[in-house]
Amino acid sequence: MTIGGSRRISTRFVLFGVGGVLALTLTLMGVAAWQSGVFNAKAQREVEKLVDSDLAHVAETTYQMVASQDALLRQVVEHNLNVARHVAQSAGGFHFAPETVTWNAVNQFTKQAQQVNLPKMLVGGTWLGQQRDPNAPVPVVDRVKSLVGGTCTIFQRMNAQGDMLRVATNVIGKDGKRAVGTYIPAVNPDGQPNPVVSTVLRGETYRGVAFVVDSWYVTAYEPIRDPSGRVIGMLYTGVKTESVDAVRKAIMNVRVGKDGYIFVLGGKGDQRGHYIISKDGKRDGENIWEAKDAQGRLFVQEMVNRALELKPGESFKMRYAWQNEGEKQPRMKVAMVTYYAPWDWVIGVSAYEDDFGTAFLRLQQGRRQMLWT
Known part of the structure; x- marks a missing residue:
């Protein structure tokens, strides 16, 4: 074999070897790309699972925190409602006088006002009045405040529909006066039954959280009935709760x-x-x-x-x-x-x-x- 022929054979082997290495390299890179793609997709799914798990955990923790505060505050509100009921019964209970009085009743949602004539609502022999002065005494509601420190309101039924008028309260409005003369309509502006009024008209006690005047309260509204069992009003108690405020702050933080x-x-x-x-x-x-x-x-x-x-x-x-x-x-x-x-x-x-x-x-x-x- 000549020297030139030997060189050609050697070159073929070198080229073959380089081509094999390149092919192997490309194959390995393709396998690596496929494997990294599979890994990347799997890793993304794992990250999403971790995120979902964390969000679910925070949601569950928040739910349990609210539930714990609710259980505690319900006990306080129930106690206050029992006190308010006892104070009213001890004073002679609720009934109406033959005389009527005119109210400028304001819908608490729409702010629309209407004139209504209603029988004077009494507790024992004392008219609850139309008292807006926070320094003037009002039966039942002031006594409840002195005993338990919570808010208390007495509502009078305005009509057959069931609109409920605030006729006595220890809740003070932004104007510095007792928040009487406003009413909770039986039907909300969106046409849906008001949950508080509809519950009370069924003869049941409504319990829940409400924004009253300018603060959050845990509340209870109990039916007031006449001797025949007809619902003639509502007795409300609520607690302005720093604990609910604390929950709000904790959530916002x-x-x-x-x-x-x-x-x-x-x-x-x-x-x-x-x-x-x-x-x-x-x-x-x-x-x-x-x-x-x-x-x-x-x-x-x-x-x-x-x-x-x-x-x-x-x-x-x-x-x-x-x-x-x-x-x-x-x-x-x-x-x-x-x-x-x-x-x-x-x-x-x-x-x-x-x-x-x-x-x-x-x-x-x-x-x-x-x-x-």
């Missing part, structure tokens, strides 16, 4: 991820779709029932309606685009939602997807580094 937070919406009646607790409390009381996400979906209505179907302690996950005041554009959020029925609280634990999307970005960067190093 929670941050989920970088910018996420817990919010609470009303589920039914006049507070349906209204913020009870908003981010930093800045939008409390605002009605967002008609709010739409970037795709035009009425996601608040969907969220509340789904929440009302939950059993105690259950939750569900929901995604939507949301834009807070001051933000330039919507951001995708994921929320774990639960519902505490006794307070009618739709509780949402929410986080922005781009907060935990940084984990996905790191995975993708790691994948590229793995392929090219």
